[in-house]
Amino acid sequence: MASRAQRPRPAPEPEDDIIIRVRGLENRFGEQVVHENLDLDVKRGEILGVVGGSGTGKSVLMRSIIGLQQPTAGEVEVFGELTTGGSSDVESEAVRKRWGVLFQGGALFSTLSVAENVQVPIREYYPKLDDQLLDEIATYKIVASGLPPESSSKYPSELSGGMRKRAGLARALALDPELIFLDEPTAGLDPIGAAAFDNLIKTLRDLLGLTVFIITHDLDTLYAICDRVAVLADKKVVAVGTIEELVALDHPWIQEYFNGPRGRAAEDSAERAEEESKHALSPQEATKLTGSDELGTDEGT
Numbered sequence: 361m362a363s364r365a366q367r368p369r370p371a372p373e374p375e376d377d378i379i380i381r382v383r384g385l386e387n388r389f390g391e392q393v394v395h396e397n398l399d400l401d402v403k404r405g406e407i408l409g410v411v412g413g414s415g416t417g418k419s420v421l422m423r424s425i426i427g428l429q430q431p432t433a434g435e436v437e438v439f440g441e442l443t444t445g446g447s448s449d450v451e452s453e454a455v456r457k458r459w460g461v462l463f464q465g466g467a468l469f470s471t472l473s474v475a476e477n478v479q480v481p482i483r484e485y486y487p488k489l490d491d492q493l494l495d496e497i498a499t500y501k502i503v504a505s506g507l508p509p510e511s512s513s514k515y516p517s518e519l520s521g522g523m524r525k526r527a528g529l530a531r532a533l534a535l536d537p538e539l540i541f542l543d544e545p546t547a548g549l550d551p552i553g554a555a556a557f558d559n560l561i562k563t564l565r566d567l568l569g570l571t572v573f574i575i576t577h578d579l580d581t582l583y584a585i586c587d588r589v590a591v592l593a594d595k596k597v598v599a600v601g602t603i604e605e606l607v608a609l610d611h612p613w614i615q616e617y618f619n620g621p622r623g624r625a626a627e628d629s630a631e632r633a634e635e636e637s638k639h640a641l642s643p644q645e646a647t648k649l650t651g652s653d654e655l656g657t658d659e660g661t
């Protein structure tokens with residue numbers, strides 16, 4: 361886990377490595393103005409955390425980006441295609457295939473097994489695939505998400521909260537996306553399960569080169585895996601940057617969030633984890649001492 365002091369700063373990206381571009385976004389519900397003149401860029405390959413007080417419009421922002429919410433003004437481009445109207449069905453279908461979404465709570469279909477849930481997006485885009493291949497792909501995604509293969513045949517009601525999140529992640533990964541959106545993925549998980557889920561996201565990003573847009577209230581997640589954090593307040597993104605850059609700002613909500621008791625505790629625990637990892641045994645050393653090569657595979661959910 362990287363500490364606040366030691367996390368490497370992402371190198372500056374060229375313009376075309378911005379894969380989500382939000383400009384002048386406005387969302388109104390009747391008299392309520394949720395977003396006004398909101399701008400945001402997300403860079404290829406980064407894990408971007410999105411934070412803000414309850415009701416500041418984090419989920420509405422995500423829904424606007426993925427085209428589930430038509431904003432009242434402004435534009436959103438993902439992979440260079442407009443998702444806020446303007447694209448043809450063919451173009452928007454092609455671009456939708458390139459992202460996966462884990463909604464709050466997993467949003468699994470309760471009458472479908474885990475494998476059938478994972479197969480839903482695959483069937484939508486590739487209706488001619490045969491059942492055996494669909495089963496193989498689903499099992500692969502389920503295992504990649506840290507679930508045992510036996511969970512394929514289980515129904516959401518038979519899974520723990522952490523397992524449901526992993527099943528939702530398996531479905532988000534179904535179409536080999538380049539970009540994933542995660543809405544509060546660690547909410548409701550115990551701290552060990554939440555840390556394991558964070559590690560899984562980071563590992564998948566590193567292995568698959570994913571770009572990750574993650575809405576979270578979980579300060580530990582921000583410290584552990586996010587390259588940059590975007591702060592929603594006053595109806596817009598008031599700041600985006602590394603945690604080091606954000607804490608240097610004078611914004612009252614940012615100061616209270618990162619320098620309040622929970623923010624400091626998360627920072628301390630990230631630094632402790634970093635310190636402990638320096639003293640941890642390598643897998644080879646552990647094998648020598650214990651004669652076992654099966655350490656550390658339980659992710660705790």
Ligand SMILES: Nc1ncnc2c1ncn2[C@@H]1O[C@H](COP(=O)(O)OP(=O)(O)OP(=O)(O)O)[C@@H](O)[C@H]1O
Binds near residue numbers: 389414416418421
């Ligand atoms: N379809 C809708 N119709 C009317 N109001 C809506 C709709 N969707 C969201 N809102 C309102 O927009 C505001 C922002 O909601 P949103 O769910 O994006 O907040 P959030 O920042 O994700 O909050 P939380 O952290 O509590 O999940 C809220 O006041 C919500 O009631």
